[in-house]
Amino acid sequence: MYRLTRLASSSKRIASSLVSGRTYAKDVKFGDSARAKMLQGVDVLADAVAVTLGPKGRNVIIEQSWGSPKITKDGVTVAKAVELKCKFQNLGAKLVQDVANNTNEKAGDGTTTATVLARAIAKEGFQKISQGANPIEVRRGIMSAVETVVNELKNMSRQVTTPEEISQVATISANGDKSIGEIISNAMKKVGKDGVITVKDGKTLNDELEIIEGLKFDRGYISPYFMNSTKGAKCEFQDAFVLISEKKISSVQELIPALELANAQRKQLLIIAEEVEGEALTTLVINRLKVNLQVCAVKAPGFGDNRKNILRDIAISTGATLFGDETNLTKLEEIKLNDFGQVGEAVITKDDTLLMRGKGDADEVERRVKQIKDEIAETTSEYEKEKLQERLAKLSNGVAVLKVGGSSEVEVNEKKDRITDALCATRAAVEEGIVPGGGVALLRSIKALDGLTAANDDQKVGVEIVRRALKMPAYTIAQNAGKEGALIVDKILSQVSAESGYDARNDQYIDMVKAGIIDPTKVVRSALQDASGVASLLTTAECVIAEQPKEEKPAAGMGGMGGMGGMGGMGGMGGMGGMDF
16 A cells, blocks of 8 residues: 555656646747738737827827826837737737837837838738748848938938927927927926936926936935024035045044044034944934034935945045045044035935035046946946936936926826927937928938839839838828828928928928927937838748637536545445435
8 A cells, every 4th residue: 555655646746747847738820811910910009009199199098907097199108008819919019019119218209100110011011922022032122221211311310409499309299288398498408418307296287397406315314403404404504524434333433533623624514424323323413412513414325336336426526535435445533634525515304415516526527427428328227227317417417307297197197208208309309310200201211212222023022111101100190180191191292392291280381390390310210220120020920829828627516526425435425415414
């Protein structure tokens, strides 16, 4: 019996491991049937996203797992919300989602244009391949045409130089909201083109712009007894010394030399350290209360390596020595007068600290700024990039905070989406310049394809696919405005001026650049490159593999237990069926 039991136990373990290692069955489709299914998914997603394009584009309402439904005109937000039941359709939709995501990450806007272009290229690409065209050669033709168009866009581009042009770019991206355009233009004017501009929920009905000048971080005084202002719960210093330590300060003996030096110079003293605690904190508080010692202790901001970097930034900005740093072996008790940093003004509340007019060496600050810019260019982490940009702004021109107002959470969130898009579009315009908006730049680039010689007939098919796809953004804008898209596109192409186009908001043909209807070159370029890259790759697919839906087996009925009486030596249990409960 012992052997049999062990054998049965072992068999169960083997069976269990076989079951757990089994993968779910796959559904495999080939050729035209696979491409047709994926195209259905592309169409569903593109239809949902395309309705948002242009000044008369519509909103999309998205159900959320919690809270109110989301109302948005942001293409990438709509694209991310699409999830289809059919696995093959969903694969097509997901690939176009990647187009929108890539464009959003690179340029911050243009996701709807990218989606419209991707659908146009994929749809005609599938059609031509089903008629016998070679997909690899068609893709080569598409990529060759896109390269030609991108060069034409660069030639067409003009630099953004004035606040008015910045405002125009932001206004167009914010769906024609001039107030958003103006507030973004003002923010850039205040903090510079490379300055940090953040978007937050406001507390009023109106949008507000707050400029935080100087170096500000989110740590306040350690004890409220350090307050010295009658106007609010804060500590204010003028022309003060700054002492910075990366380590905890617990012993009062560590602080006595610094306090004596500051007192001899009749200077107020701000201490920034990992922590000020124990007898050191007690002594500071007692002397603040009894002899009016002008001192304030603040906990260092951030955590880990980020804290070290922020403290180094503060030290360079104020001209202070960073005690406790691995590159500085000097003890705090050995502090000299030139180890103090200096600020023209310091304001410390219970929540944050603001240092203004730091007396650090300008060349050192510039070197630090360059170092941070290099790190921003190299990092691939969005989180790291955000932290680096915050540090950069604090060392340069400060931070602009756009506070979004509204009467409800839904309204604020919808406006935040538009402001974020407008901000990204504006940065892109400053970086690479602008081209006529409303799809006009892509239409004007069609002529450049006339001089492109394809290597073979299939590549020529690819070039023609791009030629027709370039018309789709302007076509969609017109359709969303209730007009016949094909007629509008033909009329734009018949205009003599390269900057003439259709103003869908006012239903007239005008000079787009003079009217301020402009797009950032980077946005248009990224949309075309991302759309063509994914869509042309999609056309080369010959086989698609997807998981089959998992079948949920119904639970076995309990009534069958009566049959247990037939099991070998357990036959006596069959009589349980006659028991009364």
